Amino acid sequence: MSRIKATGLAHKVMDAAQAAALFTNGMVVGASGFTKSGDSKAVLAALADRAAKEDIKITLITGASLGQDTDARLANAHGLHKRMPFQADPVLRKHINNGEVLFIDQHLSESVELLHNHYIPQLDIAVIEAALITEDGSIVPTTSVGNSASFALMAKKLIIEINTVVPESIQGIHDIFVPDDYPHRNSIPVNVPDARVGTTTIKIQPDKVAAIVYTAVQDSPADIVPPDAKTEAIAGHLIKFFEAEVAAGRLTNSLLPVQAGIGKVANAVLNGFRKGHFADLTMYSEVLQDSTFDLIDAGKLRFASGSSITVSAECYDRVVNNLDHYREKIVLRPQNISNAPGVIRRLGVIAINTAIEFDMYGNVNSTHIGGTHIMNGIGGSGDFARNAYLSIFVTQAASKNDTISHVLPMVSHVDHNEHDVDILVTDVGLADLRGLAPRERAKVIIANCAHPYYRDALQDYFDRACAQRGGQTPHLLEEAFSWHVRLRERGTMKG
Amino acid sequence: MSRIKATGLAHKVMDAAQAAALFTNGMVVGASGFTKSGDSKAVLAALADRAAKEDIKITLITGASLGQDTDARLANAHGLHKRMPFQADPVLRKHINNGEVLFIDQHLSESVELLHNHYIPQLDIAVIEAALITEDGSIVPTTSVGNSASFALMAKKLIIEINTVVPESIQGIHDIFVPDDYPHRNSIPVNVPDARVGTTTIKIQPDKVAAIVYTAVQDSPADIVPPDAKTEAIAGHLIKFFEAEVAAGRLTNSLLPVQAGIGKVANAVLNGFRKGHFADLTMYSEVLQDSTFDLIDAGKLRFASGSSITVSAECYDRVVNNLDHYREKIVLRPQNISNAPGVIRRLGVIAINTAIEFDMYGNVNSTHIGGTHIMNGIGGSGDFARNAYLSIFVTQAASKNDTISHVLPMVSHVDHNEHDVDILVTDVGLADLRGLAPRERAKVIIANCAHPYYRDALQDYFDRACAQRGGQTPHLLEEAFSWHVRLRERGTMKG
Numbered sequence: 001m002s003r004i005k006a007t008g009l010a011h012k013v014m015d016a017a018q019a020a021a022l023f024t025n026g027m028v029v030g031a032s033g034f035t036k037s038g039d040s041k042a043v044l045a046a047l048a049d050r051a052a053k054e055d056i057k058i059t060l061i062t063g064a065s066l067g068q069d070t071d072a073r074l075a076n077a078h079g080l081h082k083r084m085p086f087q088a089d090p091v092l093r094k095h096i097n098n099g100e101v102l103f104i105d106q107h108l109s110e111s112v113e114l115l116h117n118h119y120i121p122q123l124d125i126a127v128i129e130a131a132l133i134t135e136d137g138s139i140v141p142t143t144s145v146g147n148s149a150s151f152a153l154m155a156k157k158l159i160i161e162i163n164t165v166v167p168e169s170i171q172g173i174h175d176i177f178v179p180d181d182y183p184h185r186n187s188i189p190v191n192v193p194d195a196r197v198g199t200t201t202i203k204i205q206p207d208k209v210a211a212i213v214y215t216a217v218q219d220s221p222a223d224i225v226p227p228d229a230k231t232e233a234i235a236g237h238l239i240k241f242f243e244a245e246v247a248a249g250r251l252t253n254s255l256l257p258v259q260a261g262i263g264k265v266a267n268a269v270l271n272g273f274r275k276g277h278f279a280d281l282t283m284y285s286e287v288l289q290d291s292t293f294d295l296i297d298a299g300k301l302r303f304a305s306g307s308s309i310t311v312s313a314e315c316y317d318r319v320v321n322n323l324d325h326y327r328e329k330i331v332l333r334p335q336n337i338s339n340a341p342g343v344i345r346r347l348g349v350i351a352i353n354t355a356i357e358f359d360m361y362g363n364v365n366s367t368h369i370g371g372t373h374i375m376n377g378i379g380g381s382g383d384f385a386r387n388a389y390l391s392i393f394v395t396q397a398a399s400k401n402d403t404i405s406h407v408l409p410m411v412s413h414v415d416h417n418e419h420d421v422d423i424l425v426t427d428v429g430l431a432d433l434r435g436l437a438p439r440e441r442a443k444v445i446i447a448n449c450a451h452p453y454y455r456d457a458l459q460d461y462f463d464r465a466c467a468q469r470g471g472q473t474p475h476l477l478e479e480a481f482s483w484h485v486r487l488r489e490r491g492t493m494k495g
Numbered sequence: 496m497s498r499i500k501a502t503g504l505a506h507k508v509m510d511a512a513q514a515a516a517l518f519t520n521g522m523v524v525g526a527s528g529f530t531k532s533g534d535s536k537a538v539l540a541a542l543a544d545r546a547a548k549e550d551i552k553i554t555l556i557t558g559a560s561l562g563q564d565t566d567a568r569l570a571n572a573h574g575l576h577k578r579m580p581f582q583a584d585p586v587l588r589k590h591i592n593n594g595e596v597l598f599i600d601q602h603l604s605e606s607v608e609l610l611h612n613h614y615i616p617q618l619d620i621a622v623i624e625a626a627l628i629t630e631d632g633s634i635v636p637t638t639s640v641g642n643s644a645s646f647a648l649m650a651k652k653l654i655i656e657i658n659t660v661v662p663e664s665i666q667g668i669h670d671i672f673v674p675d676d677y678p679h680r681n682s683i684p685v686n687v688p689d690a691r692v693g694t695t696t697i698k699i700q701p702d703k704v705a706a707i708v709y710t711a712v713q714d715s716p717a718d719i720v721p722p723d724a725k726t727e728a729i730a731g732h733l734i735k736f737f738e739a740e741v742a743a744g745r746l747t748n749s750l751l752p753v754q755a756g757i758g759k760v761a762n763a764v765l766n767g768f769r770k771g772h773f774a775d776l777t778m779y780s781e782v783l784q785d786s787t788f789d790l791i792d793a794g795k796l797r798f799a800s801g802s803s804i805t806v807s808a809e810c811y812d813r814v815v816n817n818l819d820h821y822r823e824k825i826v827l828r829p830q831n832i833s834n835a836p837g838v839i840r841r842l843g844v845i846a847i848n849t850a851i852e853f854d855m856y857g858n859v860n861s862t863h864i865g866g867t868h869i870m871n872g873i874g875g876s877g878d879f880a881r882n883a884y885l886s887i888f889v890t891q892a893a894s895k896n897d898t899i900s901h902v903l904p905m906v907s908h909v910d911h912n913e914h915d916v917d918i919l920v921t922d923v924g925l926a927d928l929r930g931l932a933p934r935e936r937a938k939v940i941i942a943n944c945a946h947p948y949y950r951d952a953l954q955d956y957f958d959r960a961c962a963q964r965g966g967q968t969p970h971l972l973e974e975a976f977s978w979h980v981r982l983r984e985r986g987t988m989k990g
């Protein structure tokens with residue numbers, strides 16, 4: 001019981017099934033967890049078990065995606081009415097796309113705004129994973145902060161999961177800053193990536209604590225996919241681009257604070273920074289990945305700010321066993337701070353995110369397959385792309401034996417429009433769109449990014465659109481989605 | 496000559512033709528002017544005269560749209576190579592859409608960012624309208640600030656147009672705050688709409704002044720279109736909505752700082768605030784319009800922050816002759832401050848902007864007719880919609896004898912996606928999309944906003960898309976633009 005330092009709370013300890021009994025049908029629940037880190041390990045699982053047997057559905061709001069197959073278990077048990085702001089689970093995705101679970105795909109900086117504004121009903125219960133409860137009755141989060149601080153503040157009741165595999169020495173890694181309420185909000189005083197502007201713990205009201213549940217389960221590990229030829233090509237184009245920017249005097253060897261989406265391209269790019277003259281790099285990102293810690297260990301990365309640590313099992317041990325080493329080099333912030341538009345713009349972040357597809361004018365689809373089916377969600381890509389110093393999107397030029405082109409006449413769903421996209425990269429090459437009007441963008445994107453098989457067809461569409469329709473953004477609307485339609489009907493975009 | 500208080504500058508006075516001779520082909524030019532206010536009255540016109548006779552083309556960057564038919568004159572004289580970040584001129588629009596002038600449609604907060612980042616070449620010349628040059632050699636802007644402060648700072652040479660119809664007493668209306676350069680930018684300390692955080696004049700380097708030109712020409716007046724039945728209906732729905740929000744306790748009678756796009760709907764809504772219990776209102780907007788001053792005079796509006804004063808001839812006289820009365824009630828800021836994402840979010844702005852069309856999931860097209868031809872530009876709507884407390888878009892349900900539905904299966908161009916849109920209003924009614932997933936949004940938008948003639952067809956499309964495809968955002972891609980195609984081919988969207 002030594003993880004509960006505050007007096008008067010020990011009697012709240014119960015098992016997960018008992019805590020799960022506190023939920024009733026229709027409740028709005030906030031839960032910790034951001035890209036599989038610092039999420040509920042026991043209570044939501046026990047709730048899924050209940051939902052499998054009785055008619056109970058909740059609205060579940062998290063930081064971002066959960067681990068432990070929790071989303072799959074809840075979805076399979078028909079325990080979810082509505083889910084936000086992000087998910088990355090194949091089973092839940094199926095339930096969303098068939099219309100059973102309502103999914104609100106939100107900018108990750110905004111969920112707390114919507115709660116503050118009362119656009120979402122007040123949270124009935126918040127479930128927060130913690131490393132310990134301190135003497136003054138505040139909680140120390142674990143491997144993510146996400147929305148936990150605001151959830152704890154705004155929920156009617158609190159269930160705390162104390163995870164004993166996370167050492168108590170994680171205290172001090174977090175920087176909890178909570179903006180005041182309207183109409184007199186303070187500005188967020190983060191002017192450099194390593195600014196510490198808040199407290200190291202989350203203040204709670206002890207009388208709201210409804211249950212404390214002990215767990216001892218490690219975060220689900222990140223899926224580390226080894227780089228392939230395409231990934232290496234994309235990373236290569238980007239590293240070359242950064243070197244040219246340094247040579248041109250627009251950036252120094254320290255670049256500017258980097259944000260990188262999750263996945264193998266981001267890892268490959270970050271690994272690329274280990275070579276060459278890059279030095280004293282910083283990150284202002286969401287997720288601290290394996291490559292983040294590798295860059296720190298290589299002496300290349302001076303400081304990394306994020307909202308979660310999402311790493312492989314090997315890296316997890318390295319981080320958790322060397323917290324004193326990393327303590328001065330990383331910070332975990334609430335996601336409305338890590339993703340705050342004003343801070344991202346002020347710091348001049350270099351944002352690198354993954355696209356599902358983009359079009360010849362530079363509009364990006366990050367979320368929908370075939371214009372209809374959600375993959376994961378927009379996540380923080382909009383927070384960063386809109387406000388970044390450099391907004392970069394990467395994807396492969398073509399996939400599935402080149403039957404799918406990821407560079408298209410028109411994207412089937414727009415998450416980021418051309419106003420917010422500076423650089424596009426595929427394994428074929430890099431398109432630098434800065435200072436270009438739409439018709440100029442089309443030429444560069446087709447020439448530099450499209451797979452050779454599809455290049456002529458794109459050019460042909462563009463030429464006919466210019467000749468037959470014209471306009472700021474020439475298109476043939478009756479044909480704009482013909483590539484997607486062909487893929488659906490014939491299994492290939494090839495004409 | 497008394498408008499030049501600084502010594503050593505009087506010899507720079509010349510006429511507009513002489514100043515226009517300073518430009519050479521290919522130059523990048525920054526000019527003051529925001530929604531027809533505070534723009535160049537003489538030098539750009541003289542440059543157009545030159546361009547009509549010789550081969551000279553410039554890249555022209557302004558605050559926003561210009562008055563005095565300057566854009567039309569430059570376009571007709573083939574004097575424009577590239578234009579950004581906004582325009583609202585029918586002649587220039589024609590030259591853009593036929594591909595002769597390259598137009599970069601930018602978020603109004605971002606042009607200065609792009610200059611700072613060197614994505615646009617350094618300005619060769621900045622042309623800034625001023626009321627006077629002070630003793631310490633700084634300039635007092637006139638009826639807009641726009642990008643003038645940063646242009647003056649960053650241009651190689653400066654041409655100042657001193658407009659003597661603007662009284663010197665306009666000094667003090669402006670609040671000039673310029674963020675530092677990367678990587679150590681300060682935060683923008685605007686925490687309330689009436690914060691004054693900068694200087695009242697724009698600092699310049701006297702040795703950069705290449706010419707001073709005297710003018711005495713009033714701003715082109717705003718087009719005040721009297722409200723019609725549809726406008727009144729839209730304003731009525733919105734006022735009723737705000738009253739309900741106050742009744743529900745989510746807003747007080749003072750609401751939150753209001754931003755309203757330019758035009759008759761905005762004027763009608765603001766006029767609607769004169770009735771009822773609204774009190775102590777504030778604005779944090781771009782353009783201070785007739786209705787802004789009417790609301791101030793009615794004692795309803797306590798303070799208005801903007802980047803320009805764009806009013807009718809009648810209102811212009813009222814403002815200019817009563818500057819001492821309005822001085823404590825208004826402020827004009829640089830547009831990277833009036834439109835700063837972090838400030839807009841922090842203040843909790845209520846943003847009301849006009850759509851060309853929106854779709855049943857809440858995606859908004861603000862810029863393109865038929866998916867190809869630019870109308871004006873995105874302007875500040877993206878800065879506000881993304882970060883607002885309430886993001887509201889308005890349009891008529893149908894137009895041109897109801898042959899065009901403005902509520903569609905899919906918009907032909909996406910400027911604002913469903914993540915950024917809370918409330919949609921047409922003359923038919925209001926759709927409150929807060930807390931709704933896409934399939935829920937479709938039901939509310941079709942039921943509340945669509946013109947009755949098109950309602951069944953929208954519902955039918957939605958039902959078939961759900962049944963045949965499903966997904967987070969059900970669509971039939973092969974049919975998604977069929978309404979636009981029908982309009983182009985047959986002159987009507989009616990099936």
